[in-house]
Amino acid sequence: MKGIILAGGSATRLYPLSKAISKQIMPVYDKPMIYYPLSALMLAGIREVLVISTPRDLPMFEELLGDGSRIGMKLSYKVQLVPNGLAQAFVLGREFLNGEPGCLILGDNMFYGQHFGHMLKEAVESAEQGGACIFGYEVADPRAYGVVEFDAEGKVLSLEEKPAEPKSNYAVPGLYFYDKTVCEKAAGLQPSARGEYEITDLNKLYLQEGTLKVKLFSRGFAWLDTGNCDSLLDAGNFIATIQNRQGFYVSCIEEIAWRNGWISTDQLVALGKEMKTAYGRYLERIAAKGN
Numbered sequence: 001m002k003g004i005i006l007a008g009g010s011a012t013r014l015y016p017l018s019k020a021i022s023k024q025i026m027p028v029y030d031k032p033m034i035y036y037p038l039s040a041l042m043l044a045g046i047r048e049v050l051v052i053s054t055p056r057d058l059p060m061f062e063e064l065l066g067d068g069s070r071i072g073m074k075l076s077y078k079v080q081l082v083p084n085g086l087a088q089a090f091v092l093g094r095e096f097l098n099g100e101p102g103c104l105i106l107g108d109n110m111f112y113g114q115h116f117g118h119m120l121k122e123a124v125e126s127a128e129q130g131g132a133c134i135f136g137y138e139v140a141d142p143r144a145y146g147v148v149e150f151d152a153e154g155k156v157l158s159l160e161e162k163p164a165e166p167k168s169n170y171a172v173p174g175l176y177f178y179d180k181t182v183c184e185k186a187a188g189l190q191p192s193a194r195g196e197y198e199i200t201d202l203n204k205l206y207l208q209e210g211t212l213k214v215k216l217f218s219r220g221f222a223w224l225d226t227g228n229c230d231s232l233l234d235a236g237n238f239i240a241t242i243q244n245r246q247g248f249y250v251s252c253i254e255e256i257a258w259r260n261g262w263i264s265t266d267q268l269v270a271l272g273k274e275m276k277t278a279y280g281r282y283l284e285r286i287a288a289k290g291n
Contacts, residue, residue, distance in 0.1 A: 001124050001177075002100055003041035003049040006089045007034055007061065007107030008080040010054075013228045016063035022057035024107040025064070026232070028208055029239040030279055031251060032064060033226060036110040039251035040175065042073070042260065050076045052089055052097040053107075058261030070271065072262025085196030086174075090186035099180055101127050103111055104199075110240070112250060113221030123215060127177035132209030134177075134203060136170035137223045138216075145171035146200050148214055158213045161200040170216070173223050176203070179211075238241060254283055265290070 017026065024034040041049055049290050051061050051070070057255075058077050068075035068149035078092050089104050090097070102122070123133040136148050142163075149158040149167040158167060176199065185205050189197045205214035217223065222236045239250050249255065258268045272283030 001046055001103060001128060002046075002097055003044070003046040003103045003105065004089050004093045004096070005034065005037050005041070005049060005051050005105055005107050006080075007051055007053045007057070008084060009083045011108075011227075012234070017229070021178075022053060022060055023226070024053070024169045025057070025060050026226075027236070028110065028232070029236040029243070030224060031163070031239075033110075034061065034064070034107055035253055036104040037107055038065075039253050039256055040111055040116075040120065041103060041257045042071075044103065044124050044126055046124070047072065048074045048076075048290060049160075050078055050093050052078045052080050052092055055081065069107055071257035072260070073215045073257070083196075085194075086199035087186045087189055087197040087202045088200075090178075090183045091197070092258070093142050094183040094187070097180075097183055098289065099183075100183075101177070102182055103127075103178070104174075104176045106160045108226045109174040110172070110224040110226065110251075111217075111222070112224075112238075113177070113217065116221075117192040119215055119217075123177040126213055127179050130179050131209070131213060132176065132178045132203060132206040133215060135173050135175055136168075136214050137173050137221070138169050138219075139171045140169070142169050142171050144165040146203075147173050152215055154214060154216075156214050159200050159203050159207060160196060170214075172200075172203075173217075174225075176204075178206075178208070236249050246259075248286075249279070249282055253280070255286060258287070 007024040010125045014023055023031050025214035062077055065075055119162045126133045147160045148170050150156050189201050192198045226232045226235050242250055254271050268287045270281055272280040
């Protein structure tokens with residue numbers, strides 16, 4: 001399976017912060033925001049990733065991440081001239097996926113919780129066997145989200161985009177796993193009333209086939225959306241609290257690459273020595289511990 005990070009858009013809710021720089025380049029405590037969705041793909045075992053962004057912002061991601069070889073990955077880049085909906089990622093990414101299953105994650109979505117990697121790998125396996133897998137996260141007020149309704153056995157019954165009267169309290173986060181038919185399905189979508197190719201419409205095609213599955217995040221799991229200034233600050237404070245109290249780093253892409261066996265201990269140490277910061281010293285420390 002390959003992965004796509006959609007990091008486009010103008011992020012007007014963050015103006016003037018985002019007027020001259022991509023939202024996904026902004027720091028969430030000690031890392032660029034894009035590290036967090038990238039780390040999720042890495043935890044899923046995905047090594048080939050396409051980053052989609054605007055003509056202005058794409059060079060920043062290329063400078064930040066390069067070709068991915070420093071962390072044992074292969075990264076590619078694609079321009080999105082006009083943001084025409086989330087499902088457009090699979091139209092732009094068709095050549096990249098080349099008939100393989102694909103995972104889409106939004107560049108401003110962050111996840112933290114126990115067994116996250118295990119859940120991701122289950123979703124990969126499910127999609128590779130056929131169909132699609134989405135996630136459900138319980139929220140107090142789901143009216144601002146895509147909402148999934150399901151029965152006691154976890155079978156998806158309906159999907160709605162920002163409903164006035166939601167049929168459940170489970171929002172659908174920006175993390176989606178699809179089989180090899182996803183690009184064909186996305187190419188056949190019609191624009192919504194907003195003029196966009198909606199991810200909910202793509203998911204409904206799998207629902208109609210009876211191949212859409214949902215996995216639920218548990219009560220103690222955190223899903224953070226950094227779409228405005230308050231949520232961006234909250235996310236940074238959350239990461240700082242976890243790291244400073246527990247002593248390990250959240251979404252450290254170099255550490256994940258090392259633990260996945262994609263880079264050696266010597267390579268991890270070298271990456272740490274490049275950075276004269278606490279982040280670099282952390283890489284050296286875990287390399288010395290060996291676990």
